[in-house]
Amino acid sequence: MTPQASFMIVAPVLPGREGELRRVLAGMNDSPGHANPANPHVPFGALESLHFARFVILDDATTADIGVFGVPVQTYPLALAFLGDFDGNRRAFMRDLVSRAAPGLRLIFRHCEGFTDSTDLARWLDDHEHRPAAFYTNWRGRTMRQVREESALATALASYLRTNQTVTGRPAGEIYAAVRRHVQSEVAAGRLTFTPEQPTPLTWKIANLVNLLVLPVLGLLLLPLLLLYLPFFAYQVRRREKTDPDIVPPIDPAHAARLAEIEDREVTNQFNAMGSVKPGRFRHWLLVLVLWLIDWGARHLYFHGRLARVDTIHAARWVFLDGGRRVLFASNYDGSLESYMDDFINKVAFGLNLAFGNGVGYPRTRWLVLDGAKDEQNFKKVLRRHQLPSDVWYNGHAGLTAQQLERNYGLRRGIESTSLSNAELVDWCRLL
Numbered sequence: 001m002t003p004q005a006s007f008m009i010v011a012p013v014l015p016g017r018e019g020e021l022r023r024v025l026a027g028m029n030d031s032p033g034h035a036n037p038a039n040p041h042v043p044f045g046a047l048e049s050l051h052f053a054r055f056v057i058l059d060d061a062t063t064a065d066i067g068v069f070g071v072p073v074q075t076y077p078l079a080l081a082f083l084g085d086f087d088g089n090r091r092a093f094m095r096d097l098v099s100r101a102a103p104g105l106r107l108i109f110r111h112c113e114g115f116t117d118s119t120d121l122a123r124w125l126d127d128h129e130h131r132p133a134a135f136y137t138n139w140r141g142r143t144m145r146q147v148r149e150e151s152a153l154a155t156a157l158a159s160y161l162r163t164n165q166t167v168t169g170r171p172a173g174e175i176y177a178a179v180r181r182h183v184q185s186e187v188a189a190g191r192l193t194f195t196p197e198q199p200t201p202l203t204w205k206i207a208n209l210v211n212l213l214v215l216p217v218l219g220l221l222l223l224p225l226l227l228l229y230l231p232f233f234a235y236q237v238r239r240r241e242k243t244d245p246d247i248v249p250p251i252d253p254a255h256a257a258r259l260a261e262i263e264d265r266e267v268t269n270q271f272n273a274m275g276s277v278k279p280g281r282f283r284h285w286l287l288v289l290v291l292w293l294i295d296w297g298a299r300h301l302y303f304h305g306r307l308a309r310v311d312t313i314h315a316a317r318w319v320f321l322d323g324g325r326r327v328l329f330a331s332n333y334d335g336s337l338e339s340y341m342d343d344f345i346n347k348v349a350f351g352l353n354l355a356f357g358n359g360v361g362y363p364r365t366r367w368l369v370l371d372g373a374k375d376e377q378n379f380k381k382v383l384r385r386h387q388l389p390s391d392v393w394y395n396g397h398a399g400l401t402a403q404q405l406e407r408n409y410g411l412r413r414g415i416e417s418t419s420l421s422n423a424e425l426v427d428w429c430r431l432l
Contacts, residue, residue, distance in 0.1 A: 001140070001199075005090050007083060007094065013077065013078040018057065027041070035053075035394040043100060047096060049093060051397065052085045052395055054392060055082050056388055056390050062386055063276060065275075136302065138315065139303070139405070139406070139409075152192060153192055154408045154411055176420070194416065237367065238367070251385050263337060268333065269340070270331075273383060277327060310343050310348060335401075341380055349372065354368060363375040414431070
């Protein structure tokens with residue numbers, strides 16, 4: 001099994017260079033916000049293990065909101081973020097990225113502070129890396145090679161059944177046998193390929209096991225202290241929640257229009273939201289703990305097609321910026337933004353409240369998990385206001401939803417199986 005990983009490079013933009021930088025980034029696109037996979041600067045399509053990537057100029061219009069808490073408003077420089085999700089080892093991926101896209105990356109990052117013509121690009125990228133506090137991938141181990149091979153299989157089967165419609169009227173066992181013979185002939189002819197799964201790296205296995213054990217062991221060791229602290233914690237939470245201000249100003253029409261311009265151009269969309277963490281150490285460390293728990297759950301509970309009850313997210317991450325004072329959330333999801341938000345509100349509103357309730361402006365929560373996102377209209381306004389458009393977004397499996405990827409995997413698994421029961425044959429034929 002090849003695990004998935006991510007990268008995120010963040011660097012301040014030089015004063016006065018935003019306009020030129022946006023023009024360079026726009027030149028990478030086929031349509032507003034959507035990358036040409038073969039663009040001359042960063043040829044995303046040539047990076048065989050890359051699932052998603054984006055460039056986002058972090059222009060946060062909500063930084064003054066924190067002033068309602070009576071604390072000084074911080075001024076942050078405009079920054080450029082370059083992030084992506086890929087298969088395998090980070091070092092190997094970044095080496096491949098630099099070898100294929102060094103001139104284009106230099107052209108882009110020369111608009112950022114600290115980057116010159118003589119800069120060691122690989123080292124500069126490492127120095128500006130921001131690791132996620134929490135990271136989720138829809139199906140751990142599903143590589144881009146597997147996605148392409150299984151998509152080709154699904155296309156080949158659809159074509160075969162269109163030209164051999166009499167096959168579909170037969171019993172499930174006969175349909176399966178006929179389709180399997182066709183697939184075997186396509187494999188023999190070299191038109192279909194099924195690459196065997198690679199061994200899971202030992203270092204990843206060890207790191208994952210350690211991560212799995214840390215939370216329950218720490219919880220067991222600290223349980224007496226946690227029980228003693230619980231009443232004080234409850235008091236601290238409610239005292240703050242009762243005084244959290246509502247910040248729901250009207251959404252800037254120009255901002256909403258720019259977001260809408262790049263959305264719903266295919267079945268999958270990109271999403272970025274950025275905001276400040278509510279002031280105080282209590283809120284900061286509470287958010288650190290919550291994101292640690294989310295990351296642990298994504299690693300060990302939710303890695304086969306669903307994040308809790310939501311099955312439309314391909315990948316997501318939460319990243320602390322500016323010493324933990326701000327957080328960026330970025331995801332790739334299927335369907336419209338409205339359906340995306342409704343999915344979460346209806347299925348896992350408590351999770352939204354945990355993950356975002358410590359952010360400035362989020363609708364007031366109760367006991368960390370109640371209310372909050374249930375204030376549907378204000379929640380949607382807050383989310384839209386904190387949202388940032390991707391200047392460049394690449395989707396390595398364009399046109400394929402997470403559900404279609406799972407269906408394609410089921411088709412392949414059935415074809416490769418040595419024995420299927422009658423019930424399994426019927427279920428497999430339903431996938432056709």
